[in-house]
Amino acid sequence: MITTPAVQAVGLGVRRGRSEVLHDCRFRIPRGAVCGLVGPNGAGKSVLLATAAGLVAPDSGRLELLGRPVGDAANRPRIAYVDQNRSLYRQFSVQRLLRLGRDLNPGWRPDAAEEVLDAARIPVRARAGSLSGGQRTLVSLALARGKAADVLLLDEPLSDLDPLARRRTMGLLLADVAERGATLLLSSHVLADLEESIDHLLLLDHGRVRLAGPLPELLAAHRLPDPLSVPAARSAGVGAPAGSVPARAHRVDLLPGDAGPDHTEAPTLEELVLAYLHHPGAPDWISPAMRPLTPETCEAVGA
């Protein structure tokens, strides 16, 4: 039996005014994945998360969460979302915000929410407006975690947390993945923030999915050119301007088809992402594990 994917997009497009922020996105995030959503500023990460959270309507294509179209009422208790601005009622105390979470969510887990706050010693009587940015992030994450959702959509969840809080918070979220089978989709424009925790990666660039797959598979499928042959690669016209990136990341090639003897070294995740961003013309690479399940593939896998 195939479990329905946590998130699945087929030809998803979202417009803002006349420009298209997401264009023909196709991907699938399996249940229980910890998926990093990376890409440069303005790539469409936040729009993708807001669309998945049901706050932005797709203009074309389909976006499904847990097998249901986005915005489906049955999904509401099952999806948690933390937006980039940590929107909180500023006049509410932390305590009152937690009560909001308890009142408006049938499956509320008070201990799961409090765990996020306790470690950081956030004063529960303080008004949200008086908290620091990092503290507001923790309150937002506490609300998301308390909801006991199956899919957590977190927009830049770690960006303003100190290293200790990052570690603790990620630990709590990963425990939810391990114990409850939750799925995490975390965005960041700093890959290093996520690298330790994620097991899947989704790279967005200019509204397009450029790279998607489970980490080991991603890294195994790419090879870097031998440092000695880099000048040759550059003269072949696929290199980036010299000096702008580490020399090792100048070429993206796929294995096995394309790998010559001068492509020997496995890239790091950072190098891989940078290489794709530097080569907008390089073909997109979506692992079969993250391609959307069409009716045909369902039959194929089921057979």
Add this chain to the structure above:
Amino acid sequence: MSTSPQLVPILVRARDPRRRPRVPTAAVVRLAIHQHRIVLALAVPVLAVLTLWTRDVAAQAVAAHAQLAAGGCLSGPSAASEGCLDLVQQVQSASQAVRHLQYALVALPVLAGLFFGAPLVAREFEQGTHRLAFSQSVSPQQWLRGQLALACGAALLVGTAGAALGVWLHDAVGPAVFPGDGAFMLLPYNADGPVLAASTLLAVALGVVAGTLTRRTLAAMAAMLGLYGAAMAALTWLRQYLQPVRTLLTHHGYDLAPDDWLLRDGVQLADGHRLLYAQCGPGGCPDGAPTFEDYHTADQLWPMQWAEAGLMVLLAAAALALAHRALRRPRG
């Protein structure tokens, strides 16, 4: 010794996957109350001040009128005396005070619409807190219903309190005190009774729908003012048709009571054709023709108020339904 196992029928109720735990509406209303507690709390001192003011003004007007009557200034030879002129001036200043209070009462719905109705949803979108509200387990529409329950409840409470003050003033300062201040005139009419209560609801509802559609507080305030002004203008024109018009045909002048509302008057020609006084030529109206008066009687005041209030409630309901519909689907 063993007995054979006995079969016991048990009823197993399958869980209906479509049934999911619902968030109680009370919780959504509680959130709305907590969000708007400051503006709600502000209504209490405002109403208290208005109550004290009404008591003062009513007492002042009644006292001024009583003095006038006691001094024999209402009629008779002393009416033009020096002392009476003083008393008449006191009555006039009391009348001014009544007018000011009535202005404050008709401003009540406008203030409620501007500072409570318009920001109710608009501020949510402006500050982005709708993202928090909409990512809980309630739908945007269910969330809105909680907000609307609070908004309608508060608007009706405040409007009814204002209406009661208006009626108090109206009863204390009738046409006996200020002749010529008929109850149908725009100011006492819009500042008391069901019309004031319902217009508060209407103003808040128009503010909410403007805020839901524009998603900007300032724009919503401006739109609310425009919509409310247009609605009030239309209803003010319409109100004369809400009760049957009475007609008086006489050969002598006016017979109307001070609280009646004269709509139009003129002469009726022999062929049944009517000429308003203003339509009579320079030669004056034809002699001998009977005069006609179209009017509403004082006892039609409250039925007319209730009918107009009913229309306002319908308009408010339509506005709120529109706001509710607007939140059916997310908008980027």
